Amino acid sequence: MIVARRKPAPPLLAAATGKSTILVAGCKGCVAVCGAGGEREVGLLATQLELAAKRLGQKRTVIRATVARQCDPGFLPPFDNLMEQAQACFSLGCGVGVQYMAERYPGKPVFPAVDTVFAGGSPAAGHWEERCRMCGECVLGETGGICPVSRCAKELLNGPCGGSVNGRCEIGRDQPCAWNLIYERLSGQGRLKNLNVITPPKDWSRAGAGVRSVAREDLMP
Ligand code: SF4
Ligand code: SF4
Numbered sequence: 406m407i408v409a410r411r412k413p414a415p416p417l418l419a420a421a422t423g424k425s426t427i428l429v430a431g432c433k434g435c436v437a438v439c440g441a442g443g444e445r446e447v448g449l450l451a452t453q454l455e456l457a458a459k460r461l462g463q464k465r466t467v468i469r470a471t472v473a474r475q476c477d478p479g480f481l482p483p484f485d486n487l488m489e490q491a492q493a494c495f496s497l498g499c500g501v502g503v504q505y506m507a508e509r510y511p512g513k514p515v516f517p518a519v520d521t522v523f524a525g526g527s528p529a530a531g532h533w534e535e536r537c538r539m540c541g542e543c544v545l546g547e548t549g550g551i552c553p554v555s556r557c558a559k560e561l562l563n564g565p566c567g568g569s570v571n572g573r574c575e576i577g578r579d580q581p582c583a584w585n586l587i588y589e590r591l592s593g594q595g596r597l598k599n600l601n602v603i604t605p606p607k608d609w610s611r612a613g614a615g616v617r618s619v620a621r622e623d624l625m626p
Pocket of ligand 1: 537538539541543553
C-alpha cells in the first residue's frame with residue numbers, strides 16, 4: 406500500500422486564505438488505511454479550515470467528500486458538482502490521486518493535504534514501514550523475499566557492506582541489517598549459495614524513464 410502522512414496545518418491554512426468555498430476530498434484507499442486521508446482526516450481538516458476562517462472573521466463553506474479511490478479517474482465524477490461550487494480543493498489522496506484531481510479540474514487549484522512517503526506495510530498497529538521502491542526489476546526471488554533496495558541503507562545488491570554489527574545496520578543500531586536478514590533467511594532455506602553469485606549493477610532502464618506505465622491487453626475492453 407501507499408503510505409502517507411498528514412501535512413502540518415499552517416501551510417494548508419495559509420493556502421486556503423481568501424477561499425470562501427473549499428472542497429476537502431478524501432480517499433478510502435491506502436491513505437485511509439494509514440490514517441492520513443480517509444473520512445476521519447477529511448473531517449479534521451475541514452474543521453480546521455472552518456475554525457481558521459472564523460478566527461479571521463471570514464465566511465467559508467467547507468464541503469466534505471470522500472471517494473473509493475482518487476488514484477482511479479473512474480471514481481472521480483462524484484466530485485464534479487462539488488468542484489463547480491468550490492474555489493479550491495484540498496486533496497487527501499496520495500500524490501497519484503492529487504494529480505488526477507488536478508488533471509480533471511485544471512481551472513482550480515488542487516492542494517495536496519498529505520505527504521506521500523513510500524510503498525510499504527503495517528507490521529504493528531500504528532506503525533508503517535517501507536518494503537518496496539518499485540524498481541521494476543524485482544530480485545526478491547534471489548534474496549529470500551527481503552528487498553535490498555528498500556531495506557538496505559545503501560541499496561546494496563551485493564551485501565553486507567562491512568558495517569553490519571551483530572545483525573544491526575551501521576546507520577543506526579535500531580535498524581536491522583537487511584543483508585544479515587537475507588543471510589539468515591537463505592541459510593534457513595539451504596540457499597546460501599545464492600550469495601556466491603555477484604549480482605550485476607541494476608538495469609535501471611527496466612525501472613522506466615519519464616511516465617512509467619504497464620499495459621495489459623487481456624484486461625482492456
Ligand atoms: S527488488 Fe525492486 S521491485 Fe522487488 S521489492 Fe525491492 S524495490 Fe520492490
Ligand atoms: S549494514 Fe547492512 S543494511 Fe546497513 S548499509 Fe550495510 S549492508 Fe546495508
